[in-house]
Amino acid sequence: MINQVNGTTRILGIIGYPVRHSLSPVMHNTALRACGLNYIYVPFEVAPEGLERAVNGLRALNVAGFNVTIPHKTRIMPYLDELDSSAVSAGAVNTVKNVSGRLIGYNTDGDGLVRSIDNQLACNVRGASIALLGAGGAARGAIAALCRAGASRIVIANRTHARAAELAALMAGQFPDTELNVTADFQELEARLADIDLLINTTSLGMNCDTQPCLRLTGLSRNAKVYDMVYAPPMTPLLQEAVGLGIQGVNGLGMLAAQGELAFTIWTGVTPPSDLMKGVLDGICGNQP
Numbered sequence: 001m002i003n004q005v006n007g008t009t010r011i012l013g014i015i016g017y018p019v020r021h022s023l024s025p026v027m028h029n030t031a032l033r034a035c036g037l038n039y040i041y042v043p044f045e046v047a048p049e050g051l052e053r054a055v056n057g058l059r060a061l062n063v064a065g066f067n068v069t070i071p072h073k074t075r076i077m078p079y080l081d082e083l084d085s086s087a088v089s090a091g092a093v094n095t096v097k098n099v100s101g102r103l104i105g106y107n108t109d110g111d112g113l114v115r116s117i118d119n120q121l122a123c124n125v126r127g128a129s130i131a132l133l134g135a136g137g138a139a140r141g142a143i144a145a146l147c148r149a150g151a152s153r154i155v156i157a158n159r160t161h162a163r164a165a166e167l168a169a170l171m172a173g174q175f176p177d178t179e180l181n182v183t184a185d186f187q188e189l190e191a192r193l194a195d196i197d198l199l200i201n202t203t204s205l206g207m208n209c210d211t212q213p214c215l216r217l218t219g220l221s222r223n224a225k226v227y228d229m230v231y232a233p234p235m236t237p238l239l240q241e242a243v244g245l246g247i248q249g250v251n252g253l254g255m256l257a258a259q260g261e262l263a264f265t266i267w268t269g270v271t272p273p274s275d276l277m278k279g280v281l282d283g284i285c286g287n288q289p
């Protein structure tokens, strides 16, 4: 176990604005200590107008890597030296690795979601019929990863139809094996839930003070699963609706942990102990694992 920073300590971090709410420093530093790795992970608050200078500064300081969060995930792309295919298909970067001074952008959010669905809901995405709420940044990464993982059909439901249609067209060009449909009518979706295996909320609905579920789930099979990317509060209105109907559902803490595990391995080559990061997050958020 490494206890103190010394002359050979490597630096990892997260850039965002704001960033002080981030759970990533405690999650990664716990895992780095558990793995006996001489790294430290720190938050960097970077305002939008300082992004390019910050990226060049991190390169000049030879940091080992860093995470990227709101509002920089898309805007950072032109400032990097290379993009992994995960970042290209998601249209966003959440992880950067420094390889001999070249900054390479990855996206682990989508694969983190698929890993969390598999681990926590025991749900195989391959061949699944999925309803996905939202068409923002989180939805794009999610859909790319779900298509890569072999989803047979995804219905994208979003308040702004044009945004969903644009996203579906973009994904259809890359993933012709997945059928993609679009609706802006949540009530219409409610009436078509019977053949859905997995329902995923990628919108911000359900955060903080929301009390009503963003969708009524009475039409969903009791064998279907519900994944809510929102994790504050831990029991969102959508999850309350699912649990009330006897449908298994989980919040987005598992995704947060899984994207972190994947980033950790990209930077260090080491796989953190299974469930360690999730356990840290559950402890902080008062989540029932």
Ligand code: NAP
Pocket: 109, 133, 134, 135, 136, 137, 138, 139, 158, 159, 160, 163, 202, 203, 204, 205, 207, 229, 230, 231, 252, 253, 255, 256, 257, 259
């Ligand atoms: P974003 O790009 O701003 O997209 C927001 C989405 O929510 C859009 O689809 C938007 O619809 C929809 N929306 C917002 N307010 C709405 C309302 N009142 N009624 C209906 N739809 C509404 O944000 P994002 O980056 O995709 O993030 C979305 C959520 O995912 C956030 O809560 C974020 O915390 C969460 N997230 C979680 C994780 C995790 O690790 N668990 C990772 C990433 C994101 P319109 O297109 O119509 O505006």
